[in-house]
Amino acid sequence: MPNDSRPRKHKTVIHLTGFGLGLVLLPVLAQWISLVEHYMDVMVFVGIYSIVTMGLCLLMGYAGQISLGHASFFGVGAYISGVMTVRYGVNPWFCLILGMGASAAVALLIGGPSLKLKGHYLAMATLAFCIIITVIFNESIGLTGGPDGLAFIPGISIMGWALDSVVKYYYFVWSIVLVVLLLCLNIIRSRVGRALRSIHSSEMAASAVGVNVAKYKIYVFVLSGVLASVAGSLYAHYLNFINPASFDLFVSIKLVIMIILGGMHSLWGAVVGAMLITFLSYEWLHYFEDAEVMVYGAIVLIIVIFLPGGVVSIPEKVKGVWGRG
């Protein structure tokens, strides 16, 4: 697409402003409609999952690699925050940073060797990692509380100002989402983003023009792991309770499904997908709880076959049909 960077940038600014305004106004609107009042609570989780999916989107949509272990990075963040604050009384902010560091190290350890290879070895390595981490969470009962989970995790506060209501936490989480979104949008626009896209279209061509394929893939994987860890810490401090089931392989795959549903090649898709799947699992699928797994399976198949661009590609498709008619 030649010469359209200015209008595109313009469009992004409009999108971002609209998005931000909508986010600010949502709690105000929700107050008046009692039916959706509790949606604020779900929106906090949407925000938390969005932070994970945006990182994952960079990895899947731009670097073309699939990770089945992002629930584990999410879990590493949550458990480091939970265990350190509950057992040792460490400051939550310090735990958050500690979690980021630990996740970065683990991501480097796993991503380093498997991303230097061609192909989808990362999917296998992260799959193994995810199951191993779940077993560790379950078995080290003295530290993590085992399958029963870890309760009484303290909330988080900013300079003594406690985030003790849903709406306060909502604003807190979504401002982080906005920061991450800006960060990711900038990464896509930068040299790194161009390198990533070139890798996705053809690894061989990318390395032929001098892109260090492995380096960029590892970079994105580590970044996405760190983001997942941040989300995990936020999750632990919001819910005040964590258990291994929130971070197992099923959740990892659910995160991947979010990206696929929203649209792999768009950061907005990552947010939309997180929103749809979170509302599906927290609200709408309550009525037929047992069908959850099947519904997810059906969603994935339908998207892969009929709408490879995800939900965010619907407007374009509609426009195409309209234009033809």
Next chain:
Amino acid sequence: MEDISFASQLLQYTITGITIGSVYAMVAIGFNTIYNVTEAINFAQGEFVMLGGLVMVFFRVTLNIPVVFSLPLAILVVTVVGILLDRLAIRPIRKPSVLALIIATIGASFFIRGAAMFIWGKNPFDLPPFSGRHPISFLGAVVQPQGLWVMGFLVVVVIVLTIFFDRTIMGKALRACAVNANASSLVGINVKQMILVSFALSAAIGALGGIVITPISLMEYDRGAMLAVKGFSACVLGGMGSFPGAVTGGLMIGLIESLGAGLISSGYKDVFALSVLLLVLFVKPSGLLGDVEVSKIRKF
């Protein structure tokens, strides 16, 4: 409680390991069959195993059909599921990149698992062993007769597949696709049809694995994922795409798991097999028996 000597304990773990390892080997062979043709990992492979067990329970226990008839029937049903998987989920994909195929099989595995939960519920099912429950004593260790059936069927699978790949036109065509799908289509091999055959074949092998292991370890709707992961570790350990590798890898993963669980800690049972997977990926990604040259050419 009589005292069991360490040697016979070790023998016991080895026998258990080889039994479960045989099933992992069958899962790994199933993975390889599809991988060789499509270069994608079929994440629904474990679901074939689970379905095999549960469909067999339906024929054998619910309808009370003798093993001789219910076993081929169950395999047939799962094979049809494999064919449907290809026709309904894999073939309709317009731009079949490896990533898209992987995602489609993940979706399919969720769908099959959910459907199985609807049909059979969440409880595990038992299946009577093929020939009695009386354990055989062997040098102080105990062998389940069903364990012998498991190992026996692995041998049968290996022999039948060897003949299939070496002696039949279809087997040779499958091997050609594994080497180079584009070139194969140029010499007149219908690659799409070969993909269908590979899904059918790997569903059948997976189903057999599920059928023979159910009398030993029961079967429930969500067992597939873990079986797939173990079979997958076996695949990587042996070398992706290599059939002798799949068998070696499967047996080794079974042994590692059983010895690790018995001698070190049973809670961390799953960690042993998966640590091997990570270790192999990091140290020797081509696997023990994999071809280094081939893995360099491969897209996957």
